[in-house]
Amino acid sequence: MRILALHSDFIKYEVTKKTKVAEEIDESLKKNEMDECLTVFTSVEKEDMADMDALIAEASKAVRDIARQLNVDSIFIYPYVHLTSSPSTPEFAKEFFPLFEQELAKDHTVKRSPFGYYKSFNISCKGHPLSELSREIHVTPKKEDEEVVSEALVSEERITSSWHVLDVDGSLVDVGDFDFTGHENLKTFVDYEISGSRAAEQEPPHVEIMRKMELVDYEPGSDSGNLRWYPKGTLIKRLLEQHITNVVHSYGAMEVETPIMYDFEHPKLSRYLHRFPARQYTVLSGDKRFFLRFAACFGQYLIKHDMTVSYKHLPLRLYELTHYSFRREQGGELSGLRRLRAFTMPDMHTLVADMDGAKSEFFEQFKLCIRWMEDLGTNFETGIRFVRSFYEENREFVASLVRELGRPVLVEMWDERPFYFVMKFEFNFVDALKKASALSTVQIDIENTERFDLTYINEAGERVNPLMLHTSVSGAIDRNVFALLEQAYMDGQKGTKPMLPLWLSPTQVRLLPINEELVPFCNDLVAQLGDFRVDVDDRSESLGKKIRAAEKEWVPYIVVIGEKERESGLLSVRIRSTGEKADMSVEQMRETLRAQTAGVPYRPLPLPDHLSKRPKFRG
């Protein structure tokens, strides 16, 4: 940004002609003047668009400094594009000037000439040594540090909230008064949320597991928080992705795919961005700047903006599995699969006509999320958050959610609305280090359909803004894997053998031939168990070692194949989940597997089915 500040006896202007980009103004502003003032000619530049909040802070600081130096109170802001050769978009500047005026008006008398008009003007400059000053203001990420905090953060700090527990019988009590006996995990979640007590100074257990098991690993060749997935990890991830997509699809969402990067200068997006901390990756393409999406919101908003939607189409659901969403989290915030800079997020946005529609849809999606968590099989605790006024009007609705869930939940009640939503819930997984991480979530958004101009035609034929739900039924897929591994670890600590659900186990059945002559027989068995992931440890190792290797890989069914098996056709199976050994026929084996994998996706083995053919991905 460039400014030219003139200490003036007076400035007068008069609008002569309107341009295409003109802001709407009152008749009274078409002609105005100010005496004894600092006239500030201002042009907003392209680079300023990186951060509106920082720009306002820096610019007003500069102007205040000059005003103090000259000891003037009155400030006249004059939008004047001609100071620069690389102006920002008119939309950005148009948004900037009123905010700039507002900021300076806190401690000065301020007037402003309108943006987007040709004007004639008269100015008298005092002509003393300090009367003509110019400044260049640069908004750089470095300067943002302490002073410039985005609107969203500021408002979050201002908002006070109170914490309660809502029980199944509908009673709402202060957290302090609730008896957590029998709800220890909820207590852990509550402590984490409220006090934020973060003791552990260790690496989360899932990190060692994900590396040792050759699922996922850090990638030193990329930015931190961008991981590499080995074949077994990729299998697990793909299965979860496929499953969540099936679930959401059969719920009635329409799947779409949208770009991963968006134009900083797109007027609607830039305005949205300025509501949030600058945590996005930026990408340069020629001299255009783009940001990598941090959710699927943008693409879906832009599609919905262009759609013609009737009330008959509601609720209308779009879904995308974002491969990837990007958030440039601060270095120290990153943690294994729990917190990443590039992550995979199933994201659904539902348009509904009104608050009644929003509530019934919210309820259905709440049930869908419960089912997901039950399938995943990890622990979870519920947080429900809303604005106080929303609760006052919807007590019964909120209570019905808790009844549906069948156990008490943590409630956070805000005095005023901190973000764009009036209500949300999340299901939080509590990990081995007693930290909580959100998985499923649904939010009722009352702001963005207007902001992004999403509309539908109601029964009266009018074009109106719907309400919108933001939903992730599963939460980030990476984080689901995190939860599965942490849960397995915790199970292991309690004495049960750690394992993944059968449908996600990279190897479901491992055959251990007692000598190499039995390998062909094992190959026949692999073929007979065709629709499952069965492999053969054909290496020339001792049986003990093969068993140990299979156990370390958490293989759910380990089958030793010797002469006895070849003759009888009965398999000697070591069942990980129960620790028992059982003899079963191939057909029984098949049935056992089939019963446990009904309704979930299948993918073939991600590696060669003979262990002797398998490379090591690490160590």
Next chain:
RNA sequence: GCCCCGAUGGCUCAGCAUGGUAGAGCGUCCGCUUGGUAAGCGGGAGGCCGCGGGUUCAAAUCCCGCUCGGGGCUCCA
């Protein structure tokens, strides 16, 4: 962004306080072993001790800077 910690064969780590020929286990390769429910035996190969500078006759080791990684704080739309 701030504060702590770390970096040595493919992996996990020892060695570093007191400078003097670089070590182990696992894995890998080659032999032997053909076994019945969690580690059979022997041998070989494999190292710019993260990068750059300094101190020293001599640096994996001491000092400074950097890079990368992890954890904590803050943060988590």
